[in-house]
Amino acid sequence: MNLIEPFKTEIDFATGVLSPQRVIMQRRLSDMSVMYADRNAAARIQSEEGDRLIYEVQGVELPEEEGQIPHCTTRILPGRIGDEYHMTKGHYHARREQGEVYFGLSGRGYLLLQTDGGETSEIEMVAGSAAYVPPYWAHRTVNIGDEDFVFFSVWEARAGHDYGTIERDGFRKLVVLRDGQPAVVDNPVYG
Ligand code: PAN
């Protein structure tokens, strides 16, 4: 076990920016265009406006060993690909038995969850919402507002990230604009 000096990070709730600056990871449309249901819309955006920034993660780097507790902010920019709101890739934890806590900092979003067994759940998050991702649930967040949706996540270092299952199967539910409102609907091409 590494002995790490205690430290703190200041968080700007509106943007998710950390200071001192930590590791920043950006996801653009080209990183996940096949994850959106409307691939034509994704291709059109790509050719008309270029490689749109969808979300950004800023986090502290810690050794992936038992007892370490990584934490980060995620900022999802507002917008849609076709009818579908901007979202994260989403993942299961490689160690499925590891849970996580999400805390809303600003904006409005949905936390979509699902299990291998077919259960689904959606939790609306605003600033101040503390949402629990229990073990065994895949999780994806979606910005359903007109401004950035920013939240803070805390998990156990050995949880790991399994992106492949979601890349292959997608999520059972989509969050789309219907009649001027965000709506959670079945994904017609799941699996
Ligand atoms: C979060 C996510 C973060 C970005 O910190 O990693 O919101 O989403 P993706 O990892 O799906 O791209 C978390 O759940 N960590 O375990």
Ligand code: ZN
């Ligand atoms: Zn996670």
